[in-house]
Each structure stands twice: as C-alpha cells, then as structure tokens.
C-alpha cells in the first residue's frame with residue numbers, strides 16, 4: 001500500500017486527512033468519507049494508488065474540453081471513490097463503492113498513451129484527486145515524456161495539494177454544480193466555496209480551465225444559472241462553460257432536463273461569456289460549435305463523428321485573427 005500525502009497524526013492512532021476540505025479524522029482501520037484514504041496504525045494510505053477500474057481512449061471533447069487540442073484523443077483512467085455523494089452521480093458504480101481493480105504502474109500508463117497516439121492522459125471517471133499521489137506521480141512522468149495532463153474533477157480539494165499539482169497540469173474540466181451552498185450540502189454532501197477557490201486557483205496558475213454545470217430541473221435551473229454565469233464572467237469571460245443535460249441516475253429520479261430549460265441556460269451564458277455549450281444533447285440540437293467572439297463566424301464545428309477546425313489558423317479565427325481561448 002502506498003502512504004498518502006497530506007495528513008497529520010492524531011492521538012490514539014487516529015489520522016487527520018487534509019487532502020480535501022472534509023478534513024476527515026480517521027480512526028484506526030477505517031477510511032475517510034471518500035472510502036479511499038485508509039488509516040492503519042496511525043499511517044494514512046492511499047488505497048487506490050495505481051488501482052484502476054476504468055480506462056479508455058476518449059476524444060478530448062468527451063471530457064468535455066472543447067478548446068484544448070480539438071479533435072485529439074486522451075488515454076483516460078479512473079479508479080473508485082469520491083469525496084462527494086451526488087445523488088445524480090452518473091458514475092456511482094465506481095464513485096460510491098469499492099470495486100475490483102487492475103493494477104497499472106505509471107510507466108504502463110505512459111506506454112499505453114503513446115501506443116494509442118494520444119496527446120496525453122485524462123484522470124477522470126470517479127473523482128481522480130482521491131488517488132492524488134498516483135495522479136501526481138503519473139503527471140510528472142507524463143510531463144517528462146512530452147504528454148499532456150488533463151484532470152476532470154469536482155474541484156473539492158485543499159489549496160496546498162492543488163498548488164503542488166497544478167504546475168504539471170495542462171487542462172482541467174471542473175464541475176460547478178450550482179451556486180448554492182444548500183445544493184452542495186444537500187445534494188452533493190460538499191461545499192461551494194472550496195470549489196470556487198479551486199477554479200480560481202487553477203485559472204490563475206495558467207491551466208486551461210473549462211467548467212461544467214449539469215442543469216437539473218427545479219434544483220439549479222433558475223437563479224443559480226445567473227449567479228454561475230456572473231461569477232465566471234467576473235473571473236474571465238474567456239472560460240468555456242458547458243451546460244449539460246441531466247438524465248435520471250443513481251438516487252435522483254426527476255424527469256430529464258427539458259431542452260427549453262437547457263437552452264435558456266445556454267442563452268443566459270452567451271450574454272456574458274464568450275464560449276458556452278450544451279452537452280448531453282444531439283449535435284442537431286445545436287450548442288456544440290465554437291463561434292469567434294469578434295466576428296461571429298463558426299471556427300470549430302462538432303458533430304457526433306467529426307471535429308472540423310478549418311475555421312482556425314494558429315489558434316486564431318482565420319477570418320478576423322481573434323485568438324480563440326485555449327487553442328494553439
């Protein structure tokens with residue numbers, strides 16, 4: 001077992017994990033809220049170091065990242081465990097329970113990524129930062145090997161571990177699930193403020209950041225959307241925001257998000273942000289293409305099978321030369 005970073009010893013063989021804002025005090029032979037970080041006789045272990053439940057070659061658009069090397073692929077890996085308990089979790093089979101794993105050395109990940117002509121690695125599926133040490137070590141090796149590192153996360157991590165990791169991260173998609181503390185507390189078993197801090201911290205560190213909000217009818221589809229858009233616009237209107245359509249999953253059985261509701265969120269976003277998208281909908285519905293914020297021409301066209309970047313030249317709009325965020 002691999003010893004965890006970011007913990008303190010407490011009396012009577014207890015440990016306090018400080019990797020995320022839960023700051024769990026963990027008794028001997030027990031694990032924290034995420035189920036992953038385990039105390040054995042006063043030493044905290046990262047139980048999922050190198051233990052993967054899922055891996056696949058995915059288009060970068062699937063993360064979703066629409067402005068980071070469009071049309072390329074990432075080797076995507078995940079384990080089990082999460083520090084949130086979202087009642088709508090689409091990956092609850094691996095985020096909310098322990099499941100069988102396959103061990104991969106970090107060198108294996110680099111080799112498979114290269115063999116599959118992927119530009120880099122996406123740490124995703126469950127909450128990848130619960131296997132922080134493995135993500136960190138693999139990120140370092142990937143960086144040395146000329147590969148990109150992409151983290152897909154709920155953003156619920158403490159400031160110091162994120163600070164140590166960010167120099168090796170190229171892009172992140174961070175969930176901004178709501179702008180309501182009550183939503184985060186009651187639906188996700190977390191808190192909003194640390195997520196906002198993580199987004200800002202990653203953006204300020206120069207990491208390419210895109211955000212995702214799953215729009216859930218009656219829960220975050222009203223004033224929440226305005227507040228999310230206002231907050232992101234203040235941080236930077238250049239940050240791409242994905243409004244994703246909710247479908248019933250896990251413990252949540254509300255009706256799927258009405259397309260009109262999703263479209264209202266999309267239109268709200270477009271009033272203040274340069275790049276807004278709709279996700280979990282067919283490309284025929286719209287909301288998946290990138291338009292130049294200056295001249296309004298389509299610069300990246302996305303549909304189910306293909307990505308057409310012919311409107312880009314050196315990461316700029318080929319019609320008016322305006323830089324398109326995140327593109328090279």
Ligand code: SF4
Nearest residue numbers: 017020023024032034
């Ligand atoms: S990472 Fe896990 S054990 Fe550590 S504080 Fe967060 S939920 Fe608790």
Ligand code: SF4
Nearest residue numbers: 082084086089095154
């Ligand atoms: S943060 Fe993501 S993986 Fe974790 S419970 Fe919520 S939706 Fe599932």
